[in-house]
Amino acid sequence: MSFIKSIAVLIIILFVVAIAGIYSGFYNVAATVPHTGITEWVLETTLERSVEVRAKKIEVPDINNEATISKGARSYGEMCASCHGEPGNSPSYIAEGLYPKPPNFGKNFRNPNPAEIFWITKNGIKDTGMPAFGPTHEDEDLWEVVAFMNKLPDMSEVEYKKLKTEARSMGSGDGHGHDHGDGDHSEKEDDNHHNEEKKKVDKQDEDVHIHKDGKEHVH
Ligand code: HEC
16 A cells, blocks of 8 residues: 555656646757757657558559649649758758758658658648648649659659649649749739638538639649
């Protein structure tokens, strides 16, 4: 009995010390101070396992056709390159200051499989700079980005630019109907596009398919 009592007292002491530690302000939350080795291991392993388990149930569609890959190249340039970099361009200074740093998807990338990339892109990663694109984009659009990323590690700058130009000339077809602001329209238009996106998300709940609205594809 006294053994159980000592364990209980120990747990209470640890709990009080932990709460006192939180309130003391001792922990430094600065993005410039890296985690200790053990914290890093806990966070990284939790992330990898969490994604692996959830991505297992995802069925990967055909992501090997050229049209899908080029549309993905264009979307990647608009939505992801500022943080993750792109062939021929480094990430922005914002990405430089993030902790954890957004990985560069070049040659040495650990390469999660397509289902994992899709899950991460759709859902984002808590407490990091990685946003969830699911609330604002259709699955179909996100698979295009995954299709492109599948080819990205070996891609040259010339190939990348060619794919993006192809996507631009493809024009209408899937009626995605919004742009991500690469400078060829005004800010006001951008706001309208985002309202449209919001409506799209709301409609999804009612199971109405309005994706093929015939608008020009400007992704
Ligand atoms: C605002 C910056 C930002 C943007 C924009 C962004 N990401 Fe990320 N992304 C991050 C950060 C930060 C991480 C690292 C998270 C970590 O290590 O815990 C990350 C991680 C990832 C990972 C996991 C990499 C790995 O090693 O497992 C994938 C995949 C990814 N991002 C895909 C994308 C895609 C696709 C887009 C565009 C549709 C995108 N990201 C846009 C910041 C960003």
